[in-house]
Amino acid sequence: MTTASAARPIPASHPAPGDHHVVRRASDLIGGTPLLELARTGAGTRLLLKLEQCNPTGSCKVRMARQMIAEAERDGRLKQGGHIVEPTSGNTGCGLALVALERGYRFTAVVDAHAARDKLRAMVAMGAELVFVEGSADGGPSSVRRRQVAAELAAELGAFHPDQHNNPGNANGYADLAHELLAQLGSIDVLIAALGTGGSLCGTVRELRARGASTRSVAVEPRGSIIFGGPPGVYHQTGAGSPAGFPIGSNVDRSLIDDAHQVADGDAFAAARVVARRTGLLLGGTTGAAIHIGLRHLVDHPAGSTVVVLCNDAGEKYLDSLYDDAWLAQRGVLDELAHRRMDRLFATYDESIRVAELDAGRVA
DSSP: OOOOOOOOOOOOOOTTTTTTTTTHHHHEEEESEEEEEEOOOOOOOOOEEEEGSSSGGGBBBHHHHHHHHHHHHHTTTSSOOOOOEEOOOHHHHHHHHHHHHTOOOEEEEEEEETTTHHHHHHHTTOOOOOEEEEOOSSSSSSSHHHHHHHHHHHHHOOBOOOOOTTOOHHHHHHHHHHHHHHHHHSOOSSSEESSSSSSHHHHHHHHHHHOOOOOOEEEEEEBBBOSSSSOOOOOOOSSSSSTTTOOTTTEEEEEOOEEEEEEEHHHHHHHHHHHHHHHHHOOHHHHHHHHHHHTTTGGGGGGTTTOOOOOBBBGGTTTTTTTHHHHHHHTOOOOOHHHHHHHHHHHHHHHHHHHHHHHHHHHO
């Protein structure tokens, strides 16, 4: 276990005259993330990336971490100077670490070696304590054991255990994300996201529909995850899916999910790596899985559709894993054919635009 002394909370204050664009806390920078057009078809259907890695801690999960803590403060589950304990694969932990240090709480993250090492280092850098549990024998995530240890530790210490899989504050934390998308785009035809706790996709779609949108939702999980009933297996995408034996939480609201897909590690990682080479943006592996589905099915949507992929986190956290050929090869997920297929998809869409422009010129 790694420990660090708790930081004192940063006091809130009013901005000085002329400082209307200056904030006093990193959490005040949450939201307002940009959109990038990744691909477009000749029929005008476009695939946009909502770049949630531009949030503090480099992940969308900081949105729900802040919301879960705020709700716990309001209803008295979390007292001043309290202790927070939560199992995490890293991104939720980084969000909780940030909010905890700002508000003067002690935070303990229950983790395993399946998590990206840079996420673990980031939590420690922000003053979190890490409790490690043994990884599963097959090399996959030890989600069941992490959850068990966190619940036991929270009970022993009298700490607040957010339980992100079942905490309504998780999904509630993405209402602002829905508002941003509507303000930026006016309407969203399809929203695609990797599914782990379910909060980001289901919370965003719920608020979109509450505001009159008819957005179709597409959930993506790793092949080997059991959320939608597929056979269990080993997967190396971190932060999404559920391994065998893990109870699916209430934040996976199936009434808000229209389509679901499983994506193999090789395809997910190839998509992220090809996007990096085309755009210079480094994205995480679960985002790669969502992009893989978005690109494969872009032509299936009506002409002129707007399809958005939620980019959950930044790829700089995975430089020693999915962006490392040796790491991929060691795990048998360095798939050169998947890279070529992804390159061909981009080339096909580029060509469809060229043909559409030529046709438009002939008509004119």
